[in-house]
Amino acid sequence: MTDEEDRRRQQGERRHPSEKDETAMPRRVRDSGRVRAAIRTELEEVAEDTAERRPGPSEKLGPGPRQKVITLEHIYLAFESPILEDVTFHARQGDTVVVVGESGTGKSTILKLILRLLVPDQGKVTIDGDDITHLKFDDALKVRQKMGMVFQGAALFDSMTVYENVAYPLREHTTLDEDEIEARVREKLQFVDLDPDRVMEQMPAELSGGMKKRVGIARGLANNPEIMLYDEPTSGLDPLTTATITYLIIKLQRELGVTSIVVSHDIRSAFRMASKIALLANRRIGFFGTPEEMTGSDDPYLREFLGGF
Amino acid sequence: MILDTFNDAAKRTVYSLQEFFVLAGKALGFIFVKPFYAADLFQQMDAIGVGSLGIVLLTGFFTGMVLALQSAVQLQTFGATDYIGRLIAGSMIRELGPVLAGLMVAGRVGSGIAAQLGSMRVTEQIDALNTLGTDPIKKLVTPRVLAALIMMPILTIINDFVGILGGSIIAKVYLGKPAALYWKTVFEQILSGGFTLHYIPNDFVQGLSKPFVFGGIISLVACYFGLKTSGGTEGVGVATTRTVVTASILILVVDYFLTQVLLAVFSP
Numbered sequence: 001m002t003d004e005e006d007r008r009r010q011q012g013e014r015r016h017p018s019e020k021d022e023t024a025m026p027r028r029v030r031d032s033g034r035v036r037a038a039i040r041t042e043l044e045e046v047a048e049d050t051a052e053r054r055p056g057p058s059e060k061l062g063p064g065p066r067q068k069v070i071t072l073e074h075i076y077l078a079f080e081s082p083i084l085e086d087v088t089f090h091a092r093q094g095d096t097v098v099v100v101g102e103s104g105t106g107k108s109t110i111l112k113l114i115l116r117l118l119v120p121d122q123g124k125v126t127i128d129g130d131d132i133t134h135l136k137f138d139d140a141l142k143v144r145q146k147m148g149m150v151f152q153g154a155a156l157f158d159s160m161t162v163y164e165n166v167a168y169p170l171r172e173h174t175t176l177d178e179d180e181i182e183a184r185v186r187e188k189l190q191f192v193d194l195d196p197d198r199v200m201e202q203m204p205a206e207l208s209g210g211m212k213k214r215v216g217i218a219r220g221l222a223n224n225p226e227i228m229l230y231d232e233p234t235s236g237l238d239p240l241t242t243a244t245i246t247y248l249i250i251k252l253q254r255e256l257g258v259t260s261i262v263v264s265h266d267i268r269s270a271f272r273m274a275s276k277i278a279l280l281a282n283r284r285i286g287f288f289g290t291p292e293e294m295t296g297s298d299d300p301y302l303r304e305f306l307g308g309f
Numbered sequence: 310m311i312l313d314t315f316n317d318a319a320k321r322t323v324y325s326l327q328e329f330f331v332l333a334g335k336a337l338g339f340i341f342v343k344p345f346y347a348a349d350l351f352q353q354m355d356a357i358g359v360g361s362l363g364i365v366l367l368t369g370f371f372t373g374m375v376l377a378l379q380s381a382v383q384l385q386t387f388g389a390t391d392y393i394g395r396l397i398a399g400s401m402i403r404e405l406g407p408v409l410a411g412l413m414v415a416g417r418v419g420s421g422i423a424a425q426l427g428s429m430r431v432t433e434q435i436d437a438l439n440t441l442g443t444d445p446i447k448k449l450v451t452p453r454v455l456a457a458l459i460m461m462p463i464l465t466i467i468n469d470f471v472g473i474l475g476g477s478i479i480a481k482v483y484l485g486k487p488a489a490l491y492w493k494t495v496f497e498q499i500l501s502g503g504f505t506l507h508y509i510p511n512d513f514v515q516g517l518s519k520p521f522v523f524g525g526i527i528s529l530v531a532c533y534f535g536l537k538t539s540g541g542t543e544g545v546g547v548a549t550t551r552t553v554v555t556a557s558i559l560i561l562v563v564d565y566f567l568t569q570v571l572l573a574v575f576s577p
Contacts, residue, residue: 115439115440117436117439117440137444141439141442141443141444142442144439144440144441144442145442147440149437149440149441151433151436151437152433153432153433155432155433155434155436155437156434156437157434157437158428158432158434168441169441169442172344172441172442172443173442219441229440
């Protein structure tokens, strides 16, 4: 505060509206700053609060160093304009890596690269140490069988019942008989907290958004994949269902030791489920670390990004 | 500027054609590669064949009748009404049967396939198939193409028969020609075109090779536009319209060139 301002305040003088105060922030900006600070504090609390409960190395995996299951190394990808530049990060066995970032920054593209639905212009993607970048189409289909994918809109086959949807990967890639398939379908539906007897014969159109997501997770899990990929698993869901889906992802990691990559812009859920967070900004990975490291960072963009939520 | 626009348009067209022929090659190649999706094939045969039966029966019957009516007026001026069966059989079997069945199926089945695959594309179901380790072309396109290749000739045979039957009713009611005479001239027409491999009438070869080609055109065009759908539900509408327009035009254009070739090869 300047001397002149101090003097005016002491004398009860009011500033003339025509006089500009270059140091003062408009009220809306000040409020917005306060809201952002409050959100950052809340996220820090979430990070600390859930640090112990958050999935670390799964009990299933035991002690000792865990190998890298998914690695992206110096990935460059462009269509009409650059999408990803020098993107590098990895997920170790049993990790849940959440890729966050603003909308339209290419988060879902990363999943397509891991699934080998897209091929990078430069760099390589390895799964279990094998470079999948230059695989032929048929070999890529085999690699995809190691993975389960949960789509933003669940992407259930709408001409099939819930049972047929979950049984689909088993019928395609295993020699299980129908009794074994039914037992597996029931097991997976129960895992995602759905009553098999109630939902198995229902069509996807008869399910709510949250149930569709859960059936999508059950279908992704049917083949007991080593890797689960989630594209915006909590978008468009109410807070309660969001919490249920987040809990399911954590449960999957803890009980089955599955390595997961989650693409999300739901930072609160990300903080609850992530072993590591990868922030995609300006086509690059701007941050890769634990949620605590993220909230503890002094990086201005990171502070701004977290405040934005 | 204009040259650049023309250049870009030409590149896009060539690229689209390349994509179409790659899709066609894969879809046809997968017919002989395991796994065979037999249940999907029978489901599609039912949807394409049985589902189109009503529309094909109606089209064939009324086309045969109107053809007989128009022909009767012309033939009466020459006193050649005895030959009405020949005229109708020739027209229906060689030309009208295949083309009309093709256009009807393009409208009914082509639009359906494009809308279904387009919806699957925009709701990420095609991506889901890919991620579940299934080739969408093998699972979705091959059964539809094979079903269309099998069912189109069958639909055309039904269309031809019903058309000739419709003609016989007009010949009897309008011209007073006995049914025996009408059907005798129909068979005369079929036999007069010569034979392939000593036993198969050339009219049948011509009349059944066309729907086989049309079935391929309809299913492949529909699958191509369906799988290329983008832009949400609006995109599904665009894909459906493009399918019907493109398939219908292709049927008429290909019919002309196919007729030229078939006449050259199978002329009596």
